[in-house]
Amino acid sequence: MFGSLRYLARGTRGMINGSQLKKHAFDIAQPSIKLNKVEQKICRLLNDYTALFNAKQENVAEPLTLRISGGWVRDKLLGQDSHDLDIAINIMSGEQFALQLNEFLTEHYDKYELEPHSINKIDINPEKSKHLETATTKLYEVEIDFVNLRSEEYSDHSRIPVVNFGTAEEDAFRRDATLNALFYNITQDKIEDFTKLGLYDLNKGILRTPLPPRQTFLDDPLRVLRLIRFAARYNFEIEPNVYKEMQDPEINDAFLHKISNERIGVEVQKILRGPNPLLGLSLIQSTKIDNVVFRWHEDQEIINFNETHCENFNEIERLYSSGKLNAHLERVISKFDKFFSSSLPFYSNGIDASADFAMNTILSCCLIPMAGYDIIWTSKAKMNNKISLTESILKNWLKVGKNESTRIAKVVNSSKTYDCMVDMFYRSRNDQASLKRSDLGIFLRDFKGDWETVHYVSLFNHFLYSQQSYYEMEKKYKYLRSAIYNQNLENAHQLKPLLNGKEVLQGLNRKAGPWLGKVNEQAIYWQFDNPNGTKAELLEYMKSIAPKYV
Known part of the structure; x- marks a missing residue:
């Protein structure tokens, strides 16, 4: 993947004039x-x-x-x-x-x-x-x-x-x-x-339409994305007149009137799972169809409802209308290879080895501007009616699977929280007693195995935008990652209870109730702080805390 990305990082104009095409x-x-x-x-x-x-x-x-x-x-x-x-x-x-x-x-x-x-x-x-x-x-x-x-x-x-x-x-x-x-x-x-x-x-190695490109794209705007997919798949040049028409605002508008989000999602996922996803992303960015590709909902009624009921609606709309998302994508494209391949070859190996991992990492990096925003996904409920903007883009528009959408949204929306943990852990490096192993383990457990993606996507965001010394920030992130591996917490999400529910009830001689979940939750903390602890020791601990919750 990265061989062609290094050349791409010098600017997408080189791709369009076909200077170094296969x-x-x-x-x-x-x-x-x-x-x-x-x-x-x-x-x-x-x-x-x-x-x-x-x-x-x-x-x-x-x-x-x-x-x-x-x-x-x-x-x-x-x-x-x-x-x-x-x-x-x-x-x-x-x-x-x-x-x-x-x-x-x-x-x-x-x-x-x-x-x-x-x-x-x-x-x-x-x-x-x-x-x-x-x-x-x-x-x-x-x-x-x-x-x-x-x-x-x-x-x-x-x-x-x-x-x-x-x-x-x-x-x-x-x-x-x-x-x-x-x-x-x-x-x-x-x-x-x-x-x-x-x-x-x-x-x-030239991509051009058989008929005049403007009418070709107005008839079926999806062809814009198909040409981008072929350009990325084969490293082909898009003929200059065709490329110019792909940027036409009228064709951009035709996407929203003629093309279903399912069809857009299919093409985008093929691009991002393909052999050169950043080349495809660069063409999406340079043709300014990112507003189409990363639209947040397909139902106009839901969009209209959000306009009057979503407190973040105007800010969300400005991400698209102001060009902030497009400018962010340009930064991602220009810096992605330098950060992941040059600085983190072990991580880039994972991107090269798995198309799904590559897509999830790239989408996480692309959607960072959406972090912290929620939209209302249904007008029929007053409770539990919100979903993160990132998850809505992925699940409702691009039709990415539910589990992948949730995981990527977690990565995007946790970037600030992860920053705080990095900073807090680094500040406590001379006072390890102030931060227990269980604090870090429980924190990582919440990411269900994706903590390292959060780690590097958050650090990449600093690489793109940080006004403080990137060297200092990178040092903090390295310190936390080393601590995670030194304490064998890289697979914290896989930690299983030493005692099952039946064993706990028998050991404590009590009937099941709401208290059991709370005690089991504390038992996980204990296991993190006592990685070599036995079942008997855990049971004694649970006996000591059970009265607080029964």
């Missing part, structure tokens, strides 16, 4: 695709059926032609394996073709080494459009979508188009990028580039 060399004049053994079997089957079908037709305007479209063609030309096979059909729907192919295989399954049951379930997938029929099945354990070639017409209010049968050229030009508009004609065993730019752009 290029992919292949013969543009005579491009070819090498099929693996499974793909050869699939294409043989499809070719045989196509030939049989066409032989039975008389006086047809156009023979049946099958093409593999989109990402599979792109990835194969880049020398990468792809398991995403979309078969485009010219004269019938995907459902019609898949059903007929199923009948053909029922008669000839022995020839193709495919049992009929392996494709007897065909699902129709509307992909959020009632006008689009797609059939999904499996051939040789590869999932395949069958869909007709199509043209699209968009309205001003929805990204879901009215879909009609189209030509291969119309189908190519409706796509998000020229390098995703390539076809592999199965029958003719050749690449088809109807935009005349797809092969060139793929070879040079």
